[in-house]
Amino acid sequence: MNDAANTDRWIRWLNTLQLVLAGVVIMAPTVWMVLSSFKPSFEVTAYPPTMIFSPTLENYVALTKTTPFLSYALNSLIVTVGSTALGLLFGIPAAFAVSWTRISWPAILTLAARMAPGTLFLLPWYVMFRQIGMIGSYTALILSHAVITLPIVIWVLLPSFDGIPRSVFEAAQVDGCSVTRILWRIALPLVASGVAVSAILAFVFSWNYFLFALVLSNGDTKTLIAAAFNFIGEGSTQWGALMAAATLIALPPLVLAALVQRWLVSGLTLGAVKG
Amino acid sequence: MASISIRNLTKRYGNFTVIPDLNLEIADHEFVVFVGPSGCGKSTLLRIIAGLEPISSGDLYIGDKRVNGVQAARRDIAMVFQDYALYPHMRVYDNMSFALELRGTPKAEIDARVKRAAALLHIEPYLDRKPKELSGGQRQRVAMGRAIVRNPKAFLFDEPLSNLDAKLRGQVRAEIKALSQELKTTMVFVTHDQIEAMTMADRIVVLQSGTIQQYDTPETVYERPANQFVAGFIGSPAMNFFPVEWHEERAVLSQGGTVVPLDGETTGRLSKAGNAVLGIRPEHFAVATDAADGIAINVKLVEPLGSDTLIHFDLASASAIARVDPALRPKVGDRINLRPQPGKTHLFDSASGQVLR
Numbered sequence: 272m273n274d275a276a277n278t279d280r281w282i283r284w285l286n287t288l289q290l291v292l293a294g295v296v297i298m299a300p301t302v303w304m305v306l307s308s309f310k311p312s313f314e315v316t317a318y319p320p321t322m323i324f325s326p327t328l329e330n331y332v333a334l335t336k337t338t339p340f341l342s343y344a345l346n347s348l349i350v351t352v353g354s355t356a357l358g359l360l361f362g363i364p365a366a367f368a369v370s371w372t373r374i375s376w377p378a379i380l381t382l383a384a385r386m387a388p389g390t391l392f393l394l395p396w397y398v399m400f401r402q403i404g405m406i407g408s409y410t411a412l413i414l415s416h417a418v419i420t421l422p423i424v425i426w427v428l429l430p431s432f433d434g435i436p437r438s439v440f441e442a443a444q445v446d447g448c449s450v451t452r453i454l455w456r457i458a459l460p461l462v463a464s465g466v467a468v469s470a471i472l473a474f475v476f477s478w479n480y481f482l483f484a485l486v487l488s489n490g491d492t493k494t495l496i497a498a499a500f501n502f503i504g505e506g507s508t509q510w511g512a513l514m515a516a517a518t519l520i521a522l523p524p525l526v527l528a529a530l531v532q533r534w535l536v537s538g539l540t541l542g543a544v545k546g
Numbered sequence: 547m548a549s550i551s552i553r554n555l556t557k558r559y560g561n562f563t564v565i566p567d568l569n570l571e572i573a574d575h576e577f578v579v580f581v582g583p584s585g586c587g588k589s590t591l592l593r594i595i596a597g598l599e600p601i602s603s604g605d606l607y608i609g610d611k612r613v614n615g616v617q618a619a620r621r622d623i624a625m626v627f628q629d630y631a632l633y634p635h636m637r638v639y640d641n642m643s644f645a646l647e648l649r650g651t652p653k654a655e656i657d658a659r660v661k662r663a664a665a666l667l668h669i670e671p672y673l674d675r676k677p678k679e680l681s682g683g684q685r686q687r688v689a690m691g692r693a694i695v696r697n698p699k700a701f702l703f704d705e706p707l708s709n710l711d712a713k714l715r716g717q718v719r720a721e722i723k724a725l726s727q728e729l730k731t732t733m734v735f736v737t738h739d740q741i742e743a744m745t746m747a748d749r750i751v752v753l754q755s756g757t758i759q760q761y762d763t764p765e766t767v768y769e770r771p772a773n774q775f776v777a778g779f780i781g782s783p784a785m786n787f788f789p790v791e792w793h794e795e796r797a798v799l800s801q802g803g804t805v806v807p808l809d810g811e812t813t814g815r816l817s818k819a820g821n822a823v824l825g826i827r828p829e830h831f832a833v834a835t836d837a838a839d840g841i842a843i844n845v846k847l848v849e850p851l852g853s854d855t856l857i858h859f860d861l862a863s864a865s866a867i868a869r870v871d872p873a874l875r876p877k878v879g880d881r882i883n884l885r886p887q888p889g890k891t892h893l894f895d896s897a898s899g900q901v902l903r
Contacts, residue, residue, distance in 0.1 A: 438631035441598050444618040445625045446645035446692075456644075460635040 301521070308514035315510040330515035337512070338498060340519075347478060347494040347520075349409055354416030355473045361417075362424025362473075363466065367454045369425070370432035371440070378425050385422035389482040392418060397486055407489030415483040420473035427472060431465035432458060464534060471531060475524040495520045548609035548699040548732060549574045550595060555604035557590055557756070564590050565756035567604070577726045577733045581743035582753035583779070588736045589704055591753070595734060596702050597621045608699055624693035625702040629709065630685045632677040632692070638664075639673040642691050656695075663694040666725070683714045690725070700732040707742060719745060740780050744768065752776045774899035777825050777892055783856065786828065786866040789896065791821040801862040804841055807834075809888035815902050816893060822902055825892035828856065831868035831884045840883030843868075845876050857882070 307315045309326040334340055369378045396415055397406070405411040435458060443453045459466070484497040499520060502513040550572040557565040565587045572578045580588035593599040594606065597618030606613055613621055624645075632641050639660055646656045664670045667687040677685055686706060693701055703722070707715045723746050726733050737743055743750050744764045752759040752767060752775075760772040771777035777785045789800035797806045797816050806824065808816070816822055834840030843866075847858035855872045858865065868884055876882060893902040 436629060436631065438627040438629055439633060441596075441618070442625065442627060442631035442692075443633070443644075444598065445596055445621075445623065446696075447619045447648040449619065452648070457633055 304514050304521070305518050307510065308518040310511065310514075312509075312511045315514065330511035331519075333509075334512050334515045334519075338501070340495075340498075340516075342491075343493055343495045343498040344519075346409075346488070346492050347496070350412040350416055350484065350492075350494055351474055351477045353409065353413035354420045354477045355470055357413060357417045358420025358424045358473045358477075359466070359470060362421050362469065363428060363459065364454065365421075366425045366428035367432050367458055370429055371450065378429060381422040381425055384418055389480075393482065393486055396483075400487060406487060407492055409492055411487045412484060412492060412494070415487055416477045416480060419476050419480055423473045423476060424469040427469035428462060428465050431462035435461050467531070467534060471527055475527065478524055479520075549576075549607075550700060550732060550734070551605075551607040552591075552595075553605040553607070555591075555594070555606065556602045557587070557594060557599065558602040563756070565594075568756065568758060570751065570758065570761065572732060572734065574732055575730050577723075577735065577746060577748045578751060579735045579737060579743040579747035579749075580751045580753055581737055581740055581779070582759075584738060585755075586753040587756035588738075588751075588753050590756075592625075592702050592704055592734060592736045595700075596623060596625050622696075622698050623700045623702055624696045624698040625704065626686075626689045626693050626706045628705045630677075630689040630706075632685060632688055634677055637674055637676060638669065638680070638688050638691075641677070641688055642673075642695050645692070645696050659695045659697075660691075663691045666694065666728075667691050667721075682710055683718065686710060686718055690722070694725075694729070698731070700734065701729075703733065703735040705736055705738065707737070707739070715742075722746060741782060744780065750780075752779060754779075770901070771825075771892065772901055774823060774825065774894040774901075777894070777901075781827055783828050783867045783869075785825045785892070786861075786864070787894075788824045788826075788862050788864060788866075789821065790816060790824040790893075792817045792819070797824075799862040804862070806841060807839060807885050808891060809886075811889070812891050812893060819893065819895070819902055821896050823894040823896055823899075824886075825894060826886045827890065828867040828869040829854075830887045830890035831870070832887050833870055833874060834883040834885045837883050840885035842881055842883055845878055845880045845882060848876055848878060 303320075306322075308330050309328070310321070310324050311327055311329065314321050314324055365377065365381075369375060392415070396411075400406045400408075400411045439457060439461075440453055443457045448456065479496060481496045481500070484494040485500060488494060488497055495516070499513060499516040502509040502516065550570075552568055552570040555565060555568045555570075556563065568591070580591060582588050590599060594601055595608075597613065597616060597620075601614055608621060608623065633644065636644065642660045642663060643656045646659065651659075660673070661670070664673055667690060669684060669687045669691060672680055672684055672688070677688065680688065686709075689706065706722075707718055710718060719742055722735075726746075735742070735746060744767075747764055749762060750764055750767050751761045754775050760767055760776045762770075762772075767776060767780050771780060771785075774787065778787070788806075790797050790806055791800050793803070795817075797808045797813055798804060799806060800821065808824075816824075832840075841861065843857075843859040843861055845857050845859060846865075849856040849858070850872060852872065854869050855874065855876065857868045857870055857876055859868070860866070870876065894900065895902055
């Protein structure tokens with residue numbers, strides 16, 4: 272009995288240690304980024320890093336003065352919202368169709384596209400979009416980011432749709448519903464939290480995606496994350512401004528995740544729909 | 547309201563044939579129960595009628611219309627599912643009105659029909675509730691209500707009572723029976739419970755391996771089973787079977803050679819066949835006062851049910867049950883003489899299992 276209690280205590284202790292270590296590994300770069308953004312320029316790269324310093328907003332002021340920061344933010348918002356909407360528009364029916372027909376290869380195909388390195392798409396896209404004169408357009412960016420958002424929507428929603436008892440769909444069929452109507456009237460309301468979660472995840476991944484915007488945007492459509500790259504110069508890098516930009520870029524996804532974290536977990540583990 | 551006609555129907559999944567060449571006629575207003583063990587194809591057959599499973603070959607008619615390729619949505623039938631399959635996000639009212647709304651029925655008529663069905667099923671107080679706020683029995687009623695409001699050509703029930711407890715099952719069973727008499731609509735009910743089949747059906751379809759073993763009234767299926775499978779499946783406790791043979795002008799048990807006192811008609815049939823399987827229902831044993839009139843058995847187990855008592859015993863290397871008067875108060879180890887009641891025994895062909903008439 273005592274041995275069992277001791278083992279339990281050890282397991283609890285090890286679990287806590289694991290969580291703390293994971294937390295440190297995950298949070299350390301974020302904390303470092305946020306702290307650095309409030310440090311004077313010369314202190315950002317100081318070694319050993321200074322933990323006590325006089326916080327300053329000079330990096331943020333420099334950021335807004337030297338770059339059209341708000342325009343870039345608006346570009347990011349347009350591309351992210353556009354690609355998330357596109358992902359939902361095609362991902363919801365696609366996930367439902369895969370669940371309905373139990374033919375999984377289309378879903379695996381989209382996942383493979385997501386797993387493939389972005390550089391694989393970049394050259395063909397660049398050539399294609401240049402041919403049709405769309406380089407630097409929001410459309411090109413939104414379409415390219417749909418490669419990121421579509422698989423997320425499909426794969427987050429698939430288990431949600433699979434979790435609805437088949438008989439509910441069959442009851443709707445017998446009641447007189449077409450498949451399309453079953454999706455909109457029966458299935459979609461039942462996976463609403465899954466849709467919200469997939470939208471949030473798609474938003475976050477699209478917002479943070481760097482490569483496509485770097486190549487396919489121009490000065491007018493550059494997204495925040497691509498614009499932040501400008502602070503990395505060949506001779507010198509403006510670390511302070513870069514950290515300030517990174518902090519501001521990270522803010523929307525962090526706030527979003529914090530607001531819906533409970534929902535996020537339940538949505539990701541969504542399965543059975545209990546009558 | 548419509549008849550259902552199934553002609554030369556075959557259902558295959560890949561190379562596996564679930565239903566081989568089935569023919570069945572269900573009359574308008576008839577209450578037909580499909581009964582059989584798990585995997586006999588009864589639910590598949592129901593789903594084929596509903597339009598939820600395609601037919602491999604053959605024809606299906608609902609009324610005069612051939613509906614082979616017609617979608618479930620256009621067959622105008624209603625179905626009650628085993629797990630009720632209510633729409634979890636809709637209120638009871640919306641669950642019931644959904645099909646009517648899809649058909650463009652005027653709101654006032656929808657309201658009237660939902661309320662009429664709710665009154666019939668005593669679910670009026672729950673119309674504003676979601677399914678998760680209801681008990682199993684209430685959900686079952688809502689599922690029936692959803693079917694009733696449609697006023698369909700036929701009702702299909704796929705083991706709708708199997709998730710209810712025994713008491714509620716008996717109650718809902720009676721309600722469905724009463725409902726069928728009131729609505730006068732064609733009803734097809736699937737169950738593996740032979741008591742449900744016996745109590746509710748106008749006619750019973752006994753299925754085994756996708757083949758109809760017998761299609762007749764409950765009384766006929768019980769009193770004159772077509773073969774040993776039907777005889778063993780219908781009736782609770784199940785019919786007892788003993789291999790018997792005609793030996794020295796007498797019917798004897800094949801194992802042990804005990805003489806079985808049979809009536810003249812059964813004896814005649816056995817004498818012609820030479821050997822057979824004798825079937826006696828537990829309730830068709832009588833206690834013989836004279837040892838010469840019956841078969842002596844040792845009581846192995848006693849189950850007093852109140853209204854009657856079940857006696858378990860071994861005979862000819864087989865376990866058997868007799869249902870006797872509770873006043874007899876038998877005890878384990880007692881020696882009792884049992885004899886089959888005249889005219890209540892069945893003989894089946896030893897090889898094919900078909901009844902010997």
